[in-house]
Amino acid sequence: MHQLTYGDIKAATDRIAGRIRRVALAQVDPGAVRTAHRDPLGEREVTPCEVWLAMEFMQHTGSFKARSAQNFIQAHRDANTLPDAGVTIASGGNAGLACAWAAQQQGVTATVFLPTTAPAVKVAKLRGYGAEVRLVGSEYAEALAACEEFAAATGALASHAYDHPLIAAGAGTLLEEIHAQIPGLDTIVVAVGGGGLFTGVATAAQHHGIRTVAVEPENCRALNAAIEVGRVVDVTVDSIAADSLGARRTSTMALTAAQQDGVQSLLVPDSEIVLARRALWDHRRVAVEHGAATALAALTSPDRHVADRDLPTRPAAASRSYRPGSGEKVCVVLCGANTDVTTLVQTQN
Incomplete structure (x- = not known):
């Protein structure tokens, strides 16, 4: 297996x-994210953390995956x-959208396999990019098997x-852009599904001496x-964010990236993901996927840890929150x- 490099x-x-x-x-309002008090005696002043939002949902096709697809096809x-047969991909939605878009840009045929649980909005967009869409099975793994046969x-x-290394490398270009715009960045917080975005971001972050916080739904x-x-x-997949983070297994590349220094893995409950998504809508009128809100939930979740009895499959406790240190840039x-978006508007009252 190829180990992703900064090169x-x-x-x-x-x-x-x-x-x-x-x-x-976009910078988060000062004080909106609480800084960890790491000096219980109060002998040193605690400087508020500085938190930024990377608005990658404004990327082509509505997600970071446009970077990966462009890199792969180019x-x-x-x-x-x-x-001549073009490209094919199995996807929960976003990767398929990106592949279809990049293929259209290159004048290439795209055939996209999705599980039947894929949101209708994603299926409609895929067809809008000219892709042939095939719905197979209820989970990503089943769509993947059909794609491989095709x-x-x-x-x-x-x-x-x-x-795939080209997919992960394309995703890693996002960190390069963030690093160039935020001098002295300490920490990058990213949601993890299969691990392509995490692998690219964590590899680039390690090169620049930046900590990576990998956030996943508990289930x-x-x-x-x-x-x-x-x-x-x-693993079993059962989360409100499963449409974009619902990979049954991660990649070996992602595991290798996670085992390097400066990486922290967190789990957040669905309830906090919903609250984080709602907060983005209420305070900024930003409507993101539950998968995107998963990363923010790491900063907005209450300070507590998951006990063994709460997650019987876990032999050790897992944090549900990340508290930036004094003056930390995140x-x-x-x-x-x-x-x-109607899921946000309908529950507005």
Whole structure:
């Protein structure tokens, strides 16, 4: 298995330059995120933390995955390895959207496999990009198996939602842009599904000496479970954020990235994800996916840890929150917004 390097991310940055939108950043109101009090005696003044939101949901196709798809297809275009049968991918939605968009940009046919649980808004957008959509099974793994069969039968180039070095490297270009805009950034907070975004971001972050906080829903914890046992394992998927973070297993690349210094893995409950998503709507009129709100939930969740009795599959306690230190500069990635906004508006009252 290829271990992602910073050189891969630099190559991706050059390859997709001018083909994606530069990420916009917005600073959170001072005091909105509580700073950890690490000096109980009060002998040193605690400086408020500085928190930024990376508005990556404004990217082409509504998520960071446009970076990955552009890098994947452009690399094959450069190598003259794009087959006549086009590209194919299995996706919970966002990766398929990105693949279809990038393929359309390159004049390439895209066939996208999704589980039947994929949100209708994503299916409609896929067809709008000219992709052939095939709905198979109730989970991502079933759609993936069908995609692999299709690729073997037709010769189509198989992309992947997260487990490919070109996909992860493309996602890592996001951290390069954030780092250039926030001098002295200490910490990047990112939601994890299969691990493509995490792998790219964590690899670039390590190069720059930046801490990475990987956040998953309690019941979509593929990376967290792999870290625990030291190998990739299958997990049960059951979360309000499963449409974008519902991978049954993470990648070996993601596990390798998670085992490096400066990485912290957190789990947050669905209830806090819902509250974080609602807060973004109430205070900024930003409508993101539950998957994107998962990252913010790490900063807004109450200070408490998950006891063994709360999560019987976990042999050790897991934090539900991240409290920045005095004066710490933190950036939270809001990675996607392909969501049904009526779920926010209807419950407004």
